[in-house]
Amino acid sequence: MTIHEFLVPPAVACQRAGPHDQIVMSSRVRLARNLKKHPFPSWAKKPDRLRVLEAIQPAVETLPQLAPHFAAAMDDLTPLDKQILVERHLISREHAAKGAGSGLVVNQEETLCVMINEEDHLRMQALRPGLQIKACWQAIDDLDSALEPKLDFAFTPELGYLTACPTNLGTGIRVSAMLHLPGLVLAEEITRIINAANKLNFAVRGLYGEGTEALGNVFQVSNQMTLGESEPQIIERISKALNQIIEEEENARLLLMEKKSKIVFNHIGRAYGVLANAHTITSKETMNLLSLLRLGGELGLFTKLDRSLTDEMFLLTQPAHLQQQHTEKLGAEERDILRATMLRTRLRDIPRPQAPE
């Protein structure tokens, strides 16, 4: 079974709902752990990495929390499979680049995903739609507790859990949320928000994490400090910050509709017009325009446009998901044409946005 046969189809995945999901696309908590007496993956030779993989993967696979699950060594996955996993936000781009000695275990609900020999021996992730940081933390804490008796984690009383990169030392916890912030972008308030978040020691990144662009007005907000604060403190602090950003986005949308509604309608109308009528379109333009369509849906400008449809198009139009729907190998130009065809078809029965009079 391939990974895309295992995972539920995007149309089903995009039906998943959660608190504040008009703004928060997903929440995630990630824990980094390493085994004692084994070099970190970047310093490890292939036999070392294989030993770690062979120690960790069976331990993870026995956990009931992950059932039913899909497990694979990274060298058994095709480049397309790996890219599908990146587009689903289940693995990092760095992990997708790994080969022999790295692996992954993911459950069918896509709420738990374990990367083996990414930057650390073990990176466990809990994911939830909407703002569900605490639920993610409980799930990951539970997974960690279940694994702890089975594996010998590197830990010192002074530094806590040891990690390959010192920024993950201590709790090894990284809490993040993917936020859809078109209101703050249109209101030109986004830089102020990012600066404020940075001052509070939160990182704000693009759609695919570190070093990536904020395509589709999607921003990833995460904690940077893992040492000196307990897990509940970290979760408390980031939850507070996320709630503030949600409020700022809501206010920005209200203010835009009150003071600059023509500009908002103009962006949303043009986005719809292009998506529904283009015959070739890049992934990047698509994401940016779908973001505006999503906003339009939430502002009530569309009569027949569900958020799940925009989210599904957002996923299905990304390169690997698009390739996966076709048997022949597609070049970039062909993808742009097929992406446009799909969007035109999907939007055929969605009437033009109507601004309230």
Add this chain to the structure above:
Amino acid sequence: MTIHEFLVPPAVACQRAGPHDQIVMSSRVRLARNLKKHPFPSWAKKPDRLRVLEAIQPAVETLPQLAPHFAAAMDDLTPLDKQILVERHLISREHAAKGAGSGLVVNQEETLCVMINEEDHLRMQALRPGLQIKACWQAIDDLDSALEPKLDFAFTPELGYLTACPTNLGTGIRVSAMLHLPGLVLAEEITRIINAANKLNFAVRGLYGEGTEALGNVFQVSNQMTLGESEPQIIERISKALNQIIEEEENARLLLMEKKSKIVFNHIGRAYGVLANAHTITSKETMNLLSLLRLGGELGLFTKLDRSLTDEMFLLTQPAHLQQQHTEKLGAEERDILRATMLRTRLRDIPRPQAPE
């Protein structure tokens, strides 16, 4: 009666048809004449200019060729009236800037328009929809012959008719056509065509003549030499060149549809999508997108889009025509919003373009 009350509404004007009007928007022949013993307008003092106006205007107004006509001194026209005349291509932008001592006489059909004290004392223009250079020439020759006995034109056997600018010396004739060349622009062949036309001593200019941009892929092609060739020779030569450009445009369209149809559909689809859904749009963007819509209509991508509708929108969305439809004085931002509203309304019942499968 104001000029826009006198002229037929754009919806009616845009119904006018002529040969090759899928490419040639209009043809024009202009004659420059000056009265003996009066300084050219640019060197003339106001009393001189008034004397010329008083000599020419009554003579022109008596001609049956122009009936029914509208005549006015330029200082009796509002800036809006003048701009309406420019957008209708009845007077030059230079003439619109004139005040006391300049005048105009135009017939209701918009086939004849006389400018008094523009660059020369008298500039007579004959206009026709489509490619009708010879008909324009006959009309202007007839007008000239009717005026000749009434006015004393400056003429020498060596130089022919004297004109303010030496480039108009001799016959004083300027023949031009407005060509819609989106095919050559999309095929990136337009520079080659312009260079070839220039080599044959034809000028290629933008929508509003000298020094203006080719908005909406509309180019004005005209003769540059007025000395050393007879009128029939000039007309023969430019007709030949225009027919060649028409053929090039037709070939470009055929080739694009054969080899780059996706690109053509993409441009036309996006143009339609934006025009039908924008909430604010500039005049310039509108012209460029309407040009693609006009092309789409001619390529059969629209089931319900007449050329007269695109041409009417082309005219009605220009600043003065847009202002004329509203009582309050509009700023640029308000015009952009009202322009978009008009386009959305006009395109509400025009279904999306359909590419042949």
